[in-house]
Amino acid sequence: MRPRPSIVYYGDDFTGATDTLGTAARAGLRALLFLQVPDAARLDRAGPLDVLGIAGAARAMTPDEMRTELRPVAALFRSLNARVLHYKTCSTFDSAPHIGSIGAAVRALRAAVEQPWTAIIGGQPNLGRYCLFANLFAAAGSGAQVHRIDRHPTMSCHPVTPMDEPDLRLHLAKQGLADVRSMPFTAASRGSDALDAALRQALHSPPADAVLFDVADAMQLRAIGQVLWTRAQAATLLAAGPSSVVDALSMAMGPSHRDSGSPPMARDGVPPAQGPVLVLAGSLSPVTARQVAAAKSFDIVWLDAQKLAQRGEAAVAEQAELVIGSLARGRHVLACTRAPGATPLGGGLDAQALARAGGDMLAKVLASVPLRRIGVAGGDTSSHGVQALDAWGLSYVADMGAGTSLCRVHSDDAALDGLEIMLKGGQMGAEDVFERLVHGFA
Incomplete structure (x- = not known):
């Protein structure tokens, strides 16, 4: 019987999908990114995987197109009996009700999992993306100045999906996620036990559409990953957000998921190109x-x-x-x-x-x-x-x-x-x- 992957993710564009692939591989997880939903023969050829990715283009689709695109992804997740289904978004969350709607993606995928709520991770510190009290901030390039997203020199005036609302709860409400509850970074900074207690309180009735986890620094991802991974063992979970979702989960998955029996998936450095580039x-x-x-x-x-x-x-x-x-x-x-x-x-x-x-x-x-x-x-x-x-x-x-x-x-x-x-x-x-x-x- 083919070992099941723990995480299945769909990247809403190819660049982001490869970033998540790299995040998993650098964590020592066996990961492969498919360019379309694989069939059984292709899965057998791929061999054992901890993380199975599917690269897509939902970021540029209408909600109707997204539903069609994501239906086979949901079916694959159920058939593999994985624990976490990750809808990988851009770390700047640029999306709109009519194009690349994160809300539409969540609604399309939610029936594939057992948990009735969706975890949303709002920051990716290694790329200069931070979420504080539900407000998103992003650097304008590697190591550049950090701006609130509605004042970002590029994303605030994106030609298709301008980010004019920094509060991700309000941004996602426009896309149909009416009840997104905020999990402030102050909870994660106190460790996984404190975060889990705060999450239980946030999920108390009435049921939430989603819980948005702040990320103010990379250390908080460990507590977030521990809490989400523990819950995913009891019932499958849908998570949305950038590659920090897999980064967080990888810290909690333990040594049994590390790639120990096959050649290293990542190498140090890159040799010069052989021939023209x-x-x-x-x-x-x-x-x-x-x-x-x-x-x-x-x-x-x-x-x-x-x-x-x-x-x-x-x-x-x-x-x-x-x-x-x-x-x-x-x-x-x-x-x-x-x-x-x-x-x-x-x-x-x-x-x-x-x-x-x-x-x-x-x-x-x-x-x-x-x-x-x-x-x-x-x-x-x-x-x-x-x-x-x-x-x-x-x-x-x-x-x-x-x-x-x-x-x-x-x-x-x-x-x-x-x-x-x-x-x-x-x-x-x-x-x-x-x-x-x-x-x-x-």
């Missing part, structure tokens, strides 16, 4: 723009976003040829959809169409030029880019720093199997992350 950067956040400016080892190709977004075969092929030419000469290429100073996605440009076209172009480039290492920047661009490849899974290779992971592609296509890929959200990564992808580091 391609990075595809979607619509640029200020963080990614600084990373592009610091990428001195690349030929930079400014793609025509308007042409790409039309998704015509000729337009995609034309833009791909610009990239293929430099790669064929052995040059590293950074392909960007927006030049510095340009208005983000202006002129009525369809962001989703552009992201899908980026995936089409990436597949065309890889079919023409064999590469062994690539990077993709941007949540939607990463999701559609990986979906365009003939691959079925990702495993963790190494930490690239500040919420970015280098992963190995698993594919039945020998030309793609073993490809190393880094997926990077707009707010993630150190300033030299693209240079590190080329030159490696110890």
Whole structure:
């Protein structure tokens, strides 16, 4: 009988899904990220897992689309008899009632678990995300100034899901979670016994939709994980939030879940790339723009976003040829959809169409030029880019720093199997992350 995973998680975009994959692997857990809900044969091929991930794109979907997307995830969780179902959100919680609704995801998945309430973890300190008395704060890049989320220079004016409400209880109420109760960081700071007592009081009648756990520092995750893991042993639990959910649970799962019988899942450092490296950067956040400016080892190709977004075969092929030419000469290429100073996605440009076209172009480039290492920047661009490849899974290779992971592609296509890929959200990564992808580091 196949050993059951303890945690099944669904990532609402691919960059976040790889961050959770890395979190699990660095904790010594056997983890694999599938690019679609796996069938029994694929699960058997994967072998024993502690953490099973599914990468998706619910962050860019309507509630109806999300319900369709998440139905097989709920069914898989029930069939595996895992203990925790984790809906992995962005650490900035950017979402809206009409697109990427966390409330819609919770409602779609709640029937799959036994506990009638949902645990929401509101911070991820290693990425500069903190929740205090239910209010979310986030750094504007690695090591940068921390802002209340409604004053964040990027997330407050996100083109699709602007974060204009810092109180996550009110933010989620707009998405249909009417009764989200706050578990202040002062409870977790007193340890797991005090936190469990406070949780029992918070769950006292009438029943809550959810309990939001503050996180003011990384040490509080240990108490949160202990309380949630203990409860999950008695009855299965739905948890929502960033990778800190798996971080917290991994501390409580004990040595029996550590990967001791197989080769290490993570390695120290990254060797230099063998051959040319391609990075595809979607619509640029200020963080990614600084990373592009610091990428001195690349030929930079400014793609025509308007042409790409039309998704015509000729337009995609034309833009791909610009990239293929430099790669064929052995040059590293950074392909960007927006030049510095340009208005983000202006002129009525369809962001989703552009992201899908980026995936089409990436597949065309890889079919023409064999590469062994690539990077993709941007949540939607990463999701559609990986979906365009003939691959079925990702495993963790190494930490690239500040919420970015280098992963190995698993594919039945020998030309793609073993490809190393880094997926990077707009707010993630150190300033030299693209240079590190080329030159490696110890």
